[in-house]
Amino acid sequence: MQKKEMIAMLLAGGQGSRLGILTRNVAKPAVTFGGKYRIIDFPLSNCINSGVNTVGVLTQYQPLRLNQHIGIGIPWDLDRKTGGVTILAPHVKGGGDFGEWFMGTANAIYQNIEYIDHNNPEYILILSGDHIYKMDYAKMLAFHKERCAAATIAVLEVPMEEASRFGIMNTKENDRVYEFEEKPQNPKSNLASMGIYIFTWSRLREALIEDSKIHPDSDFGKHIIPRMLEEGQSMYAYRFKGYWKDVGTIESYWQANMELIKMLPEFNLYEGFWKIYTNSDHQPPQYTAAGARVSTSIVSEGSEIYGEVYNSVLGPEVVVKKGAVVRDSIIMEDTVIGGNAYVERCIIDEGCDIGENVRMGVGENLPNESKPNIYNTGITVVGDHTKIPPNVTIGKNCVLFGKTQPEDYPDGYLTSGKSIIAEGARI
Numbered sequence: 001m002q003k004k005e006m007i008a009m010l011l012a013g014g015q016g017s018r019l020g021i022l023t024r025n026v027a028k029p030a031v032t033f034g035g036k037y038r039i040i041d042f043p044l045s046n047c048i049n050s051g052v053n054t055v056g057v058l059t060q061y062q063p064l065r066l067n068q069h070i071g072i073g074i075p076w077d078l079d080r081k082t083g084g085v086t087i088l089a090p091h092v093k094g095g096g097d098f099g100e101w102f103m104g105t106a107n108a109i110y111q112n113i114e115y116i117d118h119n120n121p122e123y124i125l126i127l128s129g130d131h132i133y134k135m136d137y138a139k140m141l142a143f144h145k146e147r148c149a150a151a152t153i154a155v156l157e158v159p160m161e162e163a164s165r166f167g168i169m170n171t172k173e174n175d176r177v178y179e180f181e182e183k184p185q186n187p188k189s190n191l192a193s194m195g196i197y198i199f200t201w202s203r204l205r206e207a208l209i210e211d212s213k214i215h216p217d218s219d220f221g222k223h224i225i226p227r228m229l230e231e232g233q234s235m236y237a238y239r240f241k242g243y244w245k246d247v248g249t250i251e252s253y254w255q256a257n258m259e260l261i262k263m264l265p266e267f268n269l270y271e272g273f274w275k276i277y278t279n280s281d282h283q284p285p286q287y288t289a290a291g292a293r294v295s296t297s298i299v300s301e302g303s304e305i306y307g308e309v310y311n312s313v314l315g316p317e318v319v320v321k322k323g324a325v326v327r328d329s330i331i332m333e334d335t336v337i338g339g340n341a342y343v344e345r346c347i348i349d350e351g352c353d354i355g356e357n358v359r360m361g362v363g364e365n366l367p368n369e370s371k372p373n374i375y376n377t378g379i380t381v382v383g384d385h386t387k388i389p390p391n392v393t394i395g396k397n398c399v400l401f402g403k404t405q406p407e408d409y410p411d412g413y414l415t416s417g418k419s420i421i422a423e424g425a426r427i
Helices: 017-023 041-049 064-070 105-110 113-119 137-146 160-165 201-212 220-230 250-259
Strands: 004-011 054-058 084-088 121-128 131-133 151-157 167-171 177-182 191-200 235-239 244-246 293-295 308-310 325-327 342-344 346-348 380-382 399-401 419-421
Touching: 004 041, 004 105, 004 113, 004 137, 017 250, 017 380, 017 399, 041 121, 041 131, 054 113, 105 113, 105 121, 105 201, 105 220, 113 121, 113 201, 121 137, 121 201, 131 191, 137 151, 137 191, 137 235, 151 220, 167 235, 177 220, 177 235, 191 201, 191 220, 191 235, 201 220, 220 235, 244 250, 250 346, 342 346
Parallel strands: 004 054, 004 121, 054 084, 151 235, 293 308, 308 325, 325 342, 346 380, 380 399, 399 419
Antiparallel strands: 121 191, 131 244, 151 191, 167 177, 167 191
16 A cells, blocks of 8 residues: 555535525535636645645535536546545445434544545645635645644634634644634634644544544534643644635625736736646637627636626626626626626526526615525625526525516516525525
């Protein structure tokens, strides 16, 4: 068996319920980001750019789109005879009749000890599949090895007034962690855990086995990290200085996409030395017709622009017809914006058909009646393969899904905060 210095385990099974209708049919890591990418492309690209060429991807919720996207790992140079990328789903254990769901982040790793042992690593890198960032894990590993650590946790300095929203690592002067607090009311420091860990595998393996006897829902933040600290094992905080974004809400997802189109973006997709790779088909080039206007936007391959696009992110093969105006919006792959339509501050998922003369994202900013905790920042969201008939007006914080009909819009209007979910689907 060939020994690996470090392998990665990428936790990609999250439902991402705070992204609402966008994750109805896909896991959060498979949601489109930045036009042609998916969220999982970022940690996968970080792995190959950092020299980590063995990656286990742990899936659970709605894995089909994610599995199709990753395939055998060709775009990330992870199609290898030794190592490469492996999809790890919950499975039936010996002697059992039913598969066992991953019950917690650490439980997911515990259930795949056999896979890890097969690769025989000295160190193991644990990643989340739903954050946007660029990071050299090789530098973090060097930090870990220099300190002979049992565990190293990547941390980000956040404003002190926001620290109570995060898991906080309290450290001594040399960044050795002495305490972990989950969303403390009165935080002692502002070092927020990024959910990126490097463990010495022999130490973690032992902790996973012991904790599984007590907590069937074993979790790194709740159980494994506190346990290792109690045992006096050496744990260090690795300070990350770059851009990092948890795109776990409608607002943060929209904001992170909008940040890509600034003149000097904080997060740069165009750097040649740290590329972000994705699984994309060869598509025709984009087309901008005479009289069309595009300003401060990302427009992906195969798109056709006959109208106007401002401050927006368009996926592949989007069509914006003549007279249509798109502002401050995210329009995903294969969507058609009808002639003379007006779309402002909207997120429209793949394969949608927006009818002629539709006006979207206008009116009062009223929270959504069904899910006010999810849709409350003025962004109207349209689920995948939704059809909106011509000549209707749709307000802010609205949610639409399915093949909607003219009769779904009283007097041609859907007022702010209302939802239309066709075909009996739930949001």
